[in-house]
Amino acid sequence: MRKIGLIALFILVAGVVFFVKQSSTTSQPTPPEMVLVPAGSCQIGSEDFANAKPVHTVTLSNNFYIGKYEVTNQEYADMLNYALAKGYLNTGALDENAKKKEAGGVSKMPMKYQDTWDEHSQIAFKDGKFQPLPGREKSPVVEVTWNGAALYCNILSEIEGLEPLYNLDDWSCQVYGKSGYRLPTEAEWEYAARYDDARKYPWGNEEPDDSYANIKHYIEDPLNVAITPVGAYSPKGDSKLGICDMAGNVAEWCNDWYYDAYVSGPEETDPVGPPACLFINCPPFKEFRPLRVVRGGSYLLDVNFRKEMGVPFVIDSVIHEQAFNNSFRSWEYRGLSRQVEGFRVVKILITDTTIAKVSAAQK
Numbered sequence: 419m420r421k422i423g424l425i426a427l428f429i430l431v432a433g434v435v436f437f438v439k440q441s442s443t444t445s446q447p448t449p450p451e452m453v454l455v456p457a458g459s460c461q462i463g464s465e466d467f468a469n470a471k472p473v474h475t476v477t478l479s480n481n482f483y484i485g486k487y488e489v490t491n492q493e494y495a496d497m498l499n500y501a502l503a504k505g506y507l508n509t510g511a512l513d514e515n516a517k518k519k520e521a522g523g524v525s526k527m528p529m530k531y532q533d534t535w536d537e538h539s540q541i542a543f544k545d546g547k548f549q550p551l552p553g554r555e556k557s558p559v560v561e562v563t564w565n566g567a568a569l570y571c572n573i574l575s576e577i578e579g580l581e582p583l584y585n586l587d588d589w590s591c592q593v594y595g596k597s598g599y600r601l602p603t604e605a606e607w608e609y610a611a612r613y614d615d616a617r618k619y620p621w622g623n624e625e626p627d628d629s630y631a632n633i634k635h636y637i638e639d640p641l642n643v644a645i646t647p648v649g650a651y652s653p654k655g656d657s658k659l660g661i662c663d664m665a666g667n668v669a670e671w672c673n674d675w676y677y678d679a680y681v682s683g684p685e686e687t688d689p690v691g692p693p694a695c696l697f698i699n700c701p702p703f704k705e706f707r708p709l710r711v712v713r714g715g716s717y718l719l720d721v722n723f724r725k726e727m728g729v730p731f732v733i734d735s736v737i738h739e740q741a742f743n744n745s746f747r748s749w750e751y752r753g754l755s756r757q758v759e760g761f762r763v764v765k766i767l768i769t770d771t772t773i774a775k776v777s778a779a780q781k
Contacts, residue, residue: 452483464745485762487648488558491550531566538757595774631666668760693778715741716758
């Protein structure tokens with residue numbers, strides 16, 4: 419009788435373990451709350467900034483949805499756990515004895531996704547699971563690369579039964595022509611921020627201060643990451659469409675490669691940005707790296723931040739007092755992650771009139 423009882427107990431425990439394992443491997447990230455951005459036209463660029471010229475008219479012919487909030491630590495950790503269970507992550511780089519520990523990929527062109535072991539990361543990897551630091555669940559994810567943001571978009575497409583828009587083998591993107599999630603194009607980001615009244619800042623034309631957004635902090639402790647929970651400045655700091663934190667908190671990756679001027683004509687329809695055409699020497703990596711567009715500024719403003727350290731340690735958006743302006747264009751190096759950078763997502767839905775366009779691959 420005792421033997422039968424022990425067997426029953428073993429079966430029960432095994433069943434519980436199997437259930438827990440299955441639950442952890444099949445749980446899916448929750449799609450973020452989205453805001454509809456109606457198709458339309460607006461003026462993009464500014465004569466006030468050298469790299470925002472020329473001012474030109476952009477027409478976005480498709481309605482699209484944009485994340486109401488920046489992607490949070492909890493949302494990103496959930497995605498990493500899903501990706502880990504699916505075999506999308508390089509488990510060797512997660513090993514305690516790995517030479518370089520990071521959350522990275524396994525494609526033909528594997529890239530770092532999120533620098534989990536960086537001193538500024540708000541996500542930890544413990545007991546085989548990614549989890550936000552206590553109290554940071556609703557704060558925007560930081561130390562995430564452009565590639566890590568693209569992976570998150572692909573996972574959202576996958577769990578909704580849509581074909582992922584990013585090719586992880588060459589990092590090109592099907593910007594238009596298919597339904598799915600991706601990063602906003604630079605034009606979409608500025609259009610969503612300015613919308614139909616050419617406002618200077620997401621909330622209007624009032625000069626920025628810390629009642630509108632999490633901005634203009636000076637960090638004495640280099641380990642301090644002064645992010646706030648997403649939506650903490652809502653509704654005062656929201657855009658006209660009700661989008662939160664488009665200025666401050668974290669600067670946001672866009673889909674486009676960066677060039678130091680717009681290469682468009684006086685009018686453009688559904689632009690996807692230039693190819694990788696501006697490369698900056700990064701001595702620590704012994705290579706020239708192209709740049710990606712970053713928008714919106716962050717919590718940190720310091721014109722002298724890491725100036726003495728030079729490239730690539732200086733962060734462009736941090737040293738400019740106008741980084742919160744809807745038209746101000748910042749950039750970041752391919753493959754880098756910072757304590758001041760995160761992202762929000764866009765969901766595009768194709769129509770019968772959608773013209774397929776693909777953004778340039780990684781180089």
